[in-house]
Amino acid sequence: MGNTNRNRIVIIEPSPVIRLGMKKMIEENALFTVTGVYNDIPSFKRAKGDKSVDIILVNPTIVNAHKPFAIKDLFSDYPHAIIAAIHYGYVDSETLTGLDGVLNIYDDSAGMAKKLRRMIKMFVHNEEKPDNIDLSDREKEVLVSIAKGLTNKEIADDHFISIHTVISHRRNITKKTGIKTVAGLTLYATFNNLISQEDL
Amino acid sequence: MNHNLFSEKMKVADLVLTNYRLLFVFPSFNLNLDLGERTVKQICEKNRISTSLFLLVCNLYTFNDYCPNIHTLAQIPLTDLMRYLKNSHKDYLENRITKVITRILDLIDSCCLKNGKILMKFCEKYRQEVITHFEYEEQVVFPYIQSLLDGEKTGKYKIKEYGRNHSDLDAALNDLKNILIKYLPPECSIEKCRDALIDLFLFEFDLSKHTSLEEQILIALVERIEK
Numbered sequence: 001m002g003n004t005n006r007n008r009i010v011i012i013e014p015s016p017v018i019r020l021g022m023k024k025m026i027e028e029n030a031l032f033t034v035t036g037v038y039n040d041i042p043s044f045k046r047a048k049g050d051k052s053v054d055i056i057l058v059n060p061t062i063v064n065a066h067k068p069f070a071i072k073d074l075f076s077d078y079p080h081a082i083i084a085a086i087h088y089g090y091v092d093s094e095t096l097t098g099l100d101g102v103l104n105i106y107d108d109s110a111g112m113a114k115k116l117r118r119m120i121k122m123f124v125h126n127e128e129k130p131d132n133i134d135l136s137d138r139e140k141e142v143l144v145s146i147a148k149g150l151t152n153k154e155i156a157d158d159h160f161i162s163i164h165t166v167i168s169h170r171r172n173i174t175k176k177t178g179i180k181t182v183a184g185l186t187l188y189a190t191f192n193n194l195i196s197q198e199d200l
Numbered sequence: 201m202n203h204n205l206f207s208e209k210m211k212v213a214d215l216v217l218t219n220y221r222l223l224f225v226f227p228s229f230n231l232n233l234d235l236g237e238r239t240v241k242q243i244c245e246k247n248r249i250s251t252s253l254f255l256l257v258c259n260l261y262t263f264n265d266y267c268p269n270i271h272t273l274a275q276i277p278l279t280d281l282m283r284y285l286k287n288s289h290k291d292y293l294e295n296r297i298t299k300v301i302t303r304i305l306d307l308i309d310s311c312c313l314k315n316g317k318i319l320m321k322f323c324e325k326y327r328q329e330v331i332t333h334f335e336y337e338e339q340v341v342f343p344y345i346q347s348l349l350d351g352e353k354t355g356k357y358k359i360k361e362y363g364r365n366h367s368d369l370d371a372a373l374n375d376l377k378n379i380l381i382k383y384l385p386p387e388c389s390i391e392k393c394r395d396a397l398i399d400l401f402l403f404e405f406d407l408s409k410h411t412s413l414e415e416q417i418l419i420a421l422v423e424r425i426e427k
Binding site: 114177178179180181183184185186187188190191192197200 | 325326375
């Protein structure tokens with residue numbers, strides 16, 4: 001999901017007034033761009049809608065025939081997209097909880113932007129924090145070098161890898177451990193017996 | 201959502217009953233308890249605290265997505281805000297950080313922690329980092345703002361520079377939390393771990409609000425008078 005560019009949104013909603021109104025309101029915020037509006041899911045699929053979409057807003061009443069938890073399955077070609085409901089009138093709560101978020105048509109444009117931002121934030125949070133996966137052997141070696149206070153260049157030379165690879169290891173170590181600072185990584189390495197405090 | 205914010209007609213005691221963490225901001229306002237049934241307006245007038253600043257801080261501490269509007273901002277006296285920030289610096293260094301470190305020392309003693317030495321080194325390094333951070337604000341940023349207020353010449357420095365260089369004091373706290381939660385050996389007493397962690401979480405929360413005050417409120421206010 002691109003953080004640098006505007007977040008891409010697709011709207012699937014049978015009422016033209018609502019889908020065009022939402023598009024206009026969402027685009028009042030510079031963070032978002034609506035890359036397509038569709039009448040229903042088949043027309044979205046036929047059009048091979050935006051493959052790098054971040055959020056698909058869909059009116060859940062148009063898929064009533066399916067079981068509520070199946071809505072997300074309809075978008076299995078879009079595993080990285082957030083699927084959220086466009087909400088007005090009556091939708092049973094089970095349907096809504098099966099989705100990643102809800103946008104209410106009575107929200108003003110600032111309210112919509114806030115909800116969309118929150119969905120993206122939660123999603124990125126969930127996606128980038130893998131379950132507690134152990135560090136690979138290579139990552140452990142790099143971690144020990146970091147703990148000893150070596151620079152990226154020195155680590156690259158010591159391990160015969162490129163600086164780019166060192167940076168990528170560092171990123172993964174931080175992702176897996178949740179620890180960001182060099183001092184914190186040094187603590188981590190000692191507490192996990194990768195290095196003894198006398199070595200430092 | 202402004203309907204449920206704190207307002208000057210509410211009783212200060214009710215504010216604390218709603219959010220006990222406000223107790224942590226009272227020292228920085230030099231405000232003692234003995235609140236009685238007095239309202240925010242009464243207490244602030246009696247203690248010569250800016251009511252708008254007091255409400256701003258209390259709302260910021262209590263309502264997560266609270267974002268003051270331009271009208272509210274315009275009422276915040278910069279001198280009072282700087283005094284508040286300075287007082288909190290003092291409180292953080294003299295009380296809060298010291299307390300966290302004492303708790304961690306207790307914890308290390310309780311289980312003769314093998315890596316205690318490096319843990320203490322980490323804490324002391326953090327304390328030093330905080331001291332440097334606060335010193336810069338008190339010796340460079342606040343005097344600059346004061347000269348602006350006094351209408352003196354200020355040279356090239358602009359508050360934007362402060363915003364750009366405002367270093368991140370939460371990263372190390374986040375790391376410390378991770379280490380204490382995930383990697384302490386089972387011999388460490390849960391009571392001691394709990395005490396250290398709870399103080400750490402409370403301090404981290406206050407520090408994040410303190411940072412919002414500086415990055416969102418202080419900078420915005422100074423930018424207005426720089427123009």
